[in-house]
Amino acid sequence: MNSTALIHALIDGVLTGSVYALMATGLTLIFGVMDIINVAQGILVILGAYLSYALSVHFGIDLFAGLLITIPTLFVVGVVVERVFITRLKGPERTAMSILVTYALSLVIEGALNMIFSVNDVQLQAWYVDRSFLLFGVYFPYIYVFGFILAAGLLAALYVMLYRTRFGASIRASLADQTAAALVGIDVKRVATLCFGIGVAVTAAGGMVYGATNTFNASTSYDLITRLLTIIVLGGMGSLGGALLAGILMVTLEDVVAVMWSPVWSTMSFFIVLVIVLSLRPQGIFGKQTARVA
Amino acid sequence: MNRKGKLFRALGVASVAGASMLLMVTQSGASSSGTLAKGAPVTIGISLSLSGDFSADGQAYQQGYELWADSVNASGGLLGHKVVLDIVSDASSPTQVVTNYQDLISVKHVNLTFGPFSTLLTLPAAQAVNRYGYAMLEGAGGGPSVFQAGLKNVFDVTLPVSYDLAPFAKWLTTLPASTRPKTIAYVTSNDPFTQPVVQVAQKLIGKSGIKTVYNKVFPAEATDYTAIADAVAATKPQVVVLGSVDVPTVSAFMQAFEQAHFTPKVFVATAGPDQGQAFISAVGAGNASGMMVPNSWYGSSPIASSKAMVAAYIKKDGGTKVCTNPCTPASVNADIAEAYSVGEVMAQAVKATGGFNNAAIIKYLHSGVTLTSVQGSVKFNALGENLAQTAYTFQWQGAKFVEVNPTTDKGAVPVLFPKPAWAS
Secondary structure: OOHHHHHHHHHHHHHHHHHHHHHHHHHHHHHHHHOOOOOOHHHHHHHHHHHHHHHHHHHOOOOOOOHHHHHHHHHHHHHHHHHHOHHHOOOOOHHHHHHHHHHHHHHHHHHHHHHHHOOOOEOOOOOOOOOEEEEOOEEEEHHHHHHHHHHHHHHHHHHHHHHHOHHHHHHHHHHHEHHHHHHOOOOHHHHHHHHHHHHHHHHHHHHHHHHHHOOEOHHHHHHHHHHHHHHHHHHOOOOHHHHHHHHHHHHHHHHHHHHHOOHHHHHHHHHHHHHHHHHHOOOOOOOOOOOOEO | OOHHHHHHHHHHHHHHHHHHHHHHHHHHHHOOOOOOOOOOOEEEEEEEOOOOOOHHHHHHHHHHHHHHHHHHHHOOOEOOEOEEEEEEEOOOOHHHHHHHHHHHHHOOOOOEEEOOOOHHHHHHHHHHHHOOOOOEEEOOOOOHHHHOOOOOOEEEOOOOHHHOOHHHHHHHHOOOOOOOOOEEEEEEEOOOOHHHHHHHHHHHHHOOOOEEEEEEEEOOOOOOOHHHHHHHHHOOOOEEEEEOOOHHHHHHHHHHHHHOOOOOOEEEEOOOOOOHHHHHHHHOHHHHOOEEEEEOOOOOOOOHHHHHHHHHHHHHHEOOOOEOOOOOHHHOOHHHHHHHHHHHHHHHHHHHHOOOOHHHHHHHHOOOOOEEEOOEEEOEOOOOOEOOOOOEEEEEEOOEEEEEEOOOOOOOOOOOOOOOOOOO
């Protein structure tokens, strides 16, 4: 296999991995602040993709411009879900129960999407979805480049929000110790609700890019959630940086193995790395070893 | 209690359990004895992938089964009994499909069973159904693993998949040397349906001197095909043979090829382009042109019963989400015809045996009798394969889905060769 294929694989891995990282960021943020494992994240990504699809097909709105509508919409969806379902979960079984509740939610959303859009696979269309440009002898698909820029921009915005704002300080305080955060006057419940909303809102962007680079239907969410959970476990549950690194690492490693060795081993190679990392660092690459105080 | 006592006790418990299980099987078997009270409906148990990886195909199968049931009920039912379909979802899981059929037979006591979607699910389903002595008629379990299992109760009404690409291989290898492609790439999912098809094609094409420049298998659970497709494109093959089970896989390769500014002269996929409207919706009509796919049925088939089925389908589902306007024969998914054929063959077996006795139905279907279906003739060999049909290759030419080979077939039109460049 020539070096061009390797360069292609590396580029594909970084560009695609960043989008997975964006989708996983919402998941890890929600877990980090709330101890909630949101297995509905996969179907929410697909919901985001379908919202972009509906705006594009029925109203002719560009996929990226449509994010101005879909991101706030999914933020509201996240807030409503948190207020209606998540906030009721209490006690030591809260995390385990969250898996059941969000799984039930994902089944409901999946059923609704199947009824509204049918199970026929669809893909988002725009001029930049199938086209590419040549740079240094390598074709760069526009959609992957735009998706990477979008993911990088949103991840940077999340970083700024977390580390440069008062609200971000509240989130970080809640991440570290919810009781202590409440004692110093932080409205932990409000922070949790907003975090859930933000965590779901980023799926709008991730879903749009995913839907423009893959054919999808509601059932696609099963593959997605498996990958997203794997990413945040490797990166360290609750760690934004970990999600970014693990997302890029996962896709890049799979792509390189696929072209340099064999596609058969591509998925397995990532899981081998996962097992090795977890053997050495059970908390993941950037995860914290100490248990958080609820 | 001494050791001997424990042993006797264990044997006693095992005997009671065994007898209970035997009783359960016998009782459930009684439902397949063939006797139905006058006016009682005949219930057919089916597990389909209504969610999960095969959900698009599973739901198309559901439409096909229901279309057949509507048709047969409109003409008085099976031997005067109204047909009721008991369809449950297996979520595309080979373990859930077994649970479903066990439940349908031993708890719900259905009279007959029809198969699920895909070779992957048909094999465990047929094995489970076989334990109860039920016949399993199916249309989507054409991979060799189903027939190599030595089951006597499984009957695939569709042509076995292994030689699906034989007409394509013959056309390709008999092209004049001046125009015949020089290089070929084989890339397939490690699925029991796709791999045998691609391997046989490789064997048939390999002798022609067309050089293989890429030959790799990718995992069925892959979700990101970009790197694999880029690797294929990097070898610049003139022919690409893709072992795919669904539309998303084909669509992903098409998109990646287009982004890599690579258009093969010939691009054939084992499944995906045969899914009518579902394929066009995903890839766009412009990009579809030139895409080839093997199958044993197409929407414009001249078989009279097929025309009637297509007309009934368009009347029922045309203009709905599953077949948006314009809903033409080319829009009709081949899965629907496969499922419909299952019902047709079962109806003929029930009529010939005069009841719903599964043992009699199995014996009848193994008798070498020739039956009919919307896909063409049906005649089962000892393995349950239907070798009476012809393998065709179809191609999207603009918005039309046409038969292109065998080239000697009177319905075949010339292959659009080389494949047009990507449209967008």
